[in-house]
């Protein structure tokens with residue numbers, strides 16, 4: 038009886054030990070699985086020295102997609118930059134060190150699209166209008182509108198109205214007195230017609246160019262210098278303001294005409310001025326005979342050949358040759374003054 042009792046209790050103990058071992062093993066498997074999943078979901082963070090808008094960034098490396106302040110506008114980050122980040126390189130938004138300040142309808146978009154082919158140049162896509170309309174928003178706001186750049190890359194922005202904005206020279210100087218300034222200039226007569234064509238495309242009932250360019254709308258009478266398309270062509274006047282804040286050597290004047298006829302030559306000057314290697318050359322351009330303008334074989338956003346958009350290179354309306362001559366005569370003395378100030382004869386008739 039005693040022996041039988043002993044044999045039952047041994048079996049029971051054995052069964053209990055086996056059960057305990059199995060349950061311990063299952064518990065271990067289960068908890069280690071939970072722990073591993075939890076750790077995947079939890080951010081392991083390290084301090085990143087990079088600052089965006091003066092806020093130090095915490096760089097997360099988790100399976101969860103964490104969007105940092107720097108990456109707030111994911112849409113303007115190209116796949117190339119996503120790749121850089123994946124490789125541990127951290128592009129940062131910087132205030133521009135070069136600005137295309139004008140002139141309206143001079144060819145500013147063409148210049149920006151051409152120079153941004155350069156691998157060391159990053160450009161804000163659209164006009165930011167910081168130094169004219171958005172100055173009250175502050176430099177943090179301005180910087181948040183710049184593209185992320187890697188070390189050694191130059192940030193550039195173009196807003197053609199800066200050239201004629203009274204406060205812009207002082208404001209740009211306050212941002213950075215060594216900002217490089219690019220000005221694309223074009224024959225003020227053609228520029229005026231281009232400006233008018235753009236305005237008329239938005240307002241079909243607009244009077245003719247000939248009616249608008251003279252006071253009282255009488256052909257041959259006094260040129261209306263208060264009319265925007267005319268006023269903006271008095272380049273010497275606006276340049277005088279900029280030269281109060283910047284030495285001439287900090288400005289580069291690009292011929293809008295040459296930018297169409299021979300973009301590579303103008304781009305060579307631009308790259309030298311910006312201290313860049315001459316990467317953008319004639320091999321990047323082809324002349325599209327249908328459009329009548331140089332176009333690009335490829336750029337960052339396009340792998341196929343492409344031209345600027347429909348709003349660039351519009352057909353101009355016919356303008357009475359008498360009016361054209363009258364306008365040329367009007368602009369001539371002002372152009373001469375501008376040539377003297379810049380030391381460049383742009384060859385406008």
Ligand SMILES: Nc1ncnc2c1ncn2[C@@H]1O[C@H](COP(=O)(O)OS(=O)(=O)O)[C@@H](OP(=O)(O)O)[C@H]1O
Nearest residue numbers: 141142143144145146147231330331345349350351
């Ligand atoms: N490659 C190329 N393709 C198309 N257009 C070209 C090019 N190069 C210079 N241009 C000339 O640029 C003129 C528009 O100037 P902007 O870009 O400065 O205009 S804007 O002020 O930004 O609206 C535009 O003026 P319009 O011809 O009146 O449309 C063009 O003459």
